Amino acid sequence: MPETTITAPPTSRTTPLPRSRGWGKALAVFAWLSFLSETIIIGTGGAVRLTGSGLGCSDWPLCTPESLVPILEVQGVHGIIEFGNRLMTGVVGIIALTVVLLVLYTVNGRRAVTKALWFALGGIIAAAVAFAIAFPFHFPASPIASGVLLLAVIAAAVHSVRTTATRRDLVLLAWLVLIGVVAQALVGGITVLTGLNPFIVGFHYTSSLLLVCITAAFLVRLKTAPGPRERAVPAWFAVVTHVTGLALAVTILFGVLTTGSGPHSGDADVLRHGFDATVLAHVHSWPGYVLAALVLFLTVTAWALRLEPRRWLLVLVIAILVQVGVGVWQAREGLPPILVGIHMVLASLSAATYTVVVLHLKRAAISGAAVPPSVDPALTAR
Numbered sequence: 001m002p003e004t005t006i007t008a009p010p011t012s013r014t015t016p017l018p019r020s021r022g023w024g025k026a027l028a029v030f031a032w033l034s035f036l037s038e039t040i041i042i043g044t045g046g047a048v049r050l051t052g053s054g055l056g057c058s059d060w061p062l063c064t065p066e067s068l069v070p071i072l073e074v075q076g077v078h079g080i081i082e083f084g085n086r087l088m089t090g091v092v093g094i095i096a097l098t099v100v101l102l103v104l105y106t107v108n109g110r111r112a113v114t115k116a117l118w119f120a121l122g123g124i125i126a127a128a129v130a131f132a133i134a135f136p137f138h139f140p141a142s143p144i145a146s147g148v149l150l151l152a153v154i155a156a157a158v159h160s161v162r163t164t165a166t167r168r169d170l171v172l173l174a175w176l177v178l179i180g181v182v183a184q185a186l187v188g189g190i191t192v193l194t195g196l197n198p199f200i201v202g203f204h205y206t207s208s209l210l211l212v213c214i215t216a217a218f219l220v221r222l223k224t225a226p227g228p229r230e231r232a233v234p235a236w237f238a239v240v241t242h243v244t245g246l247a248l249a250v251t252i253l254f255g256v257l258t259t260g261s262g263p264h265s266g267d268a269d270v271l272r273h274g275f276d277a278t279v280l281a282h283v284h285s286w287p288g289y290v291l292a293a294l295v296l297f298l299t300v301t302a303w304a305l306r307l308e309p310r311r312w313l314l315v316l317v318i319a320i321l322v323q324v325g326v327g328v329w330q331a332r333e334g335l336p337p338i339l340v341g342i343h344m345v346l347a348s349l350s351a352a353t354y355t356v357v358v359l360h361l362k363r364a365a366i367s368g369a370a371v372p373p374s375v376d377p378a379l380t381a382r
Contacts, residue, residue, distance in 0.1 A: 050337035056082030060189035123152025198260035216352035232308035309360035
């Protein structure tokens, strides 16, 4: 009589969270809102820069030393544009905080949410105390208070991740977004206080782009089963994909330097990097063309071999080709602000799509080893 074998069932491609389905749906909705808001704030930040409104509010966190909001007769439309971007930061922060609380509740329950709120209260009190101590001595009280609040958020994140037994990936990604938003608010303030230093402005944009990538990663992991993962593509394909990521990073880096050396540095009186923008534009295009070729190669190969990330690679190749087209168009038209803004947003979406591609290089591991009939498969499943 042939020996009977039992195999562990394949791991599900989706994973229900421990709490009710309703909370899971709310988390998915706010996760998408987080991704969209992080993308939109790149557009509003670009509008600040491209309209010369970077110093529309001359102070921070107030718009002026005397007023929280812009005074139309003094700051004009530039103040409204800059203040609108600051309000958008608040919206992004509220959404990021909501995602953190929802993922903590769905994964760890009400106690985890309570602990996070206690950390938040402690951080606010500590920031207020730091401000009260620094202000009389004419130290930069607002940046110091913001830094203390940022440290409190980091401490809360470390505690949450360390005390999470399941879906630690979701908890970590959610906290990274909230930490990034708080840090971005601080960097934005420093940008204003330093008179729009082009390097800090470039760092501000790059950080925003990374947050778009993290929110995209959260959306992917939200629908991914926990547990061991295995490579879903050949090793050489994974290597070429990571080389493509390096080409993307270099392209974005030179794009940031090119914009900082060109006519759109946020204010007519702001000094640029000092680099030749015309030369940088050509240097920026070289890794861009290499990137386009690599993505096209990966896409054709993935569809020929029917590899896991083929559909997202198709999205990426379309995004890159459109990005190249807009880049050539804006260069020939003398860098009109609307095309530069579209180019900035497309760069973030391209990076986010690449992030999704990388996450599809692996899949949930499926255990197919034979298990003797006398052994409970649940005890052998990894």
